[in-house]
Amino acid sequence: xxxxxxxxxxxMLGFAILLATNIVVLSGVASNRSGKPDTQIILTxxxxxxxxxxxxxxxxxxxxxxxxVLEEDTGYDNYSGxxxxxxxxxxxLEVLGFNVDIHDRAMRSDISYRHELPKExxxxxxxxxxxxxxxxxxxxxxxxxxxxxxSPSDTDAKRRKEVEKAANQLSRExxxxxxxxxxxxxxxxDILREKYQDQAHFIITKGLAAAKRYYDKNKKEVTGxxxxxxxxxxxxxxxxxxxxxxxxxxxxRKWNAPDPPRYQVELGYGNRWEPWMMSVQLM
Numbered sequence: 001x002x003x004x005x006x007x008x009x010x011x012m013l014g015f016a017i018l019l020a021t022n023i024v025v026l027s028g029v030a031s032n033r034s035g036k037p038d039t040q041i042i043l044t045x046x047x048x049x050x051x052x053x054x055x056x057x058x059x060x061x062x063x064x065x066x067x068x069v070l071e072e073d074t075g076y077d078n079y080s081g082x083x084x085x086x087x088x089x090x091x092x093l094e095v096l097g098f099n100v101d102i103h104d105r106a107m108r109s110d111i112s113y114r115h116e117l118p119k120e121x122x123x124x125x126x127x128x129x130x131x132x133x134x135x136x137x138x139x140x141x142x143x144x145x146x147x148x149x150x151s152p153s154d155t156d157a158k159r160r161k162e163v164e165k166a167a168n169q170l171s172r173e174x175x176x177x178x179x180x181x182x183x184x185x186x187x188x189x190d191i192l193r194e195k196y197q198d199q200a201h202f203i204i205t206k207g208l209a210a211a212k213r214y215y216d217k218n219k220k221e222v223t224g225x226x227x228x229x230x231x232x233x234x235x236x237x238x239x240x241x242x243x244x245x246x247x248x249x250x251x252x253r254k255w256n257a258p259d260p261p262r263y264q265v266e267l268g269y270g271n272r273w274e275p276w277m278m279s280v281q282l283m
Contacts, residue, residue, distance in 0.1 A: 037268035038189075039199045041127060044283070045261035047180045048234060050244060052252055061244060062233035063265070065275075066178040069226065070131050084212060085182060088224030096121060096187060098211040100222045118227045122273065123207035124184040124196055131181040139173040142166045171258035182226050185209050189273060205273045206230035231274055234267065240280045 048063040069085040090100040096119060126132075143166040150159045180203075186192045189204050196202035208227040236244060247262055266278040 037270055038193070038273065039203050039269035040266065040278070041200055041203060041269075042264050042266050043127065043180065044264045046176055047127070047178050048265050048267075049255070050248065050252070052255070061236040061241060063236060063277075064233050065180070065229060065231075067125055067180045067182055067229070068135070068178050069182050070135055084223040084225045087183070088185070088209075088226070090222045092185065093209075093211050093222060093224045096185065096209060096224075098222075098224075100211070118208040118210040120206060120230065121185045121187060121209045122189045122192055122204055123182055123209075123226060123229065124186075124192055125203040125205065126181050126183045126196075127201050127203070128179040129181070129183075129201055131183055132179040135177075135181075136170075136173050139166070139170040143170050168258065172256065175258045175260045176256075182207075185224075185226065203269055203275075205269060205275070234265070234275055234277055236280075237277060240277060243280050243282060 047066050049066045050063060051061070071084065072086055094100050098119070143163070146159075146163040146166040150156065150163060184192065184196070185207070192204050196204070207229045210225050210227050212223050212225050213221075243263060253259060261283055263280060263282050265280045267275050268278045269275050
């Protein structure tokens with residue numbers, strides 16, 4: 001009898017915890033969506049990717065927020081926060097409260113660089129703006145430069161492969177790569193919104209930033225890196241599932257295929273800087 005009561009008590013406790021958790025989550029959702037959205041923006045499949053595979057055990061569907069950073073021009077594309085943007089220098093890190101003293105022995109390590117513990121910051125994402133234009137121009141320049149190295153009669157396989165690679169990169173830049181770039185970070189979202197007022201092209205959301213230190217003989221400096229966004233995926237409500245289920249029924253696209261987007265999504269970012277799907281339509 002005591003064991004039965006104990007099991008029943010544990011069940012009731014678990015149910016109460018689950019109920020309380022759901023209430024907290026739903027309250028947060030309601031709070032985020034109350035009032036006018038801070039941002040209301042339309043993105044495409046280029047910026048909101050379907051998953052590469054669907055689990056049969058999970059009926060939920062989420063779109064991945066596909067964002068980029070513009071680094072020093074090395075001739076390659078770099079995605080999603082593991083690299084350092086050109087603008088994320090020691091001065092920016094200091095404003096965020098990081099230790100930028102390259103000679104601080106407490107920050108040294110046996111490896112060439114190390115990350116401090118990341119901090120939550122506000123990240124500014126620019127959609128289809130000047131940063132994307134710069135990325136596109138770089139891709140055009142790489143193709144021109146690669147073509148200049150060969151003549152019509154040139155049979156060098158390596159040089160021709162470089163031209164083919166640059167042409168494919170430009171094609172992807174034109175049709176399929178993300179036009180959403182992280183362009184700034186800060187601690188105060190109101191100051192950032194004052195600076196980036198166009199709510200149809202600038203998203204302010206939460207993310208994690210860290211300092212990266214180099215100590216090798218060729219490089220001694222501190223730069224910043226964006227580790228990721230606090231919310232990386234967008235939940236697809238049941239009322240919008242049919243559009244995506246139709247596309248998923250045709251198979252998963254390759255991530256690097258230069259194919260044009262098939263859908264566009266209207267996102268809202270609320271007063272907690274968290275996104276939700278407002279509408280979706282095929283293109």
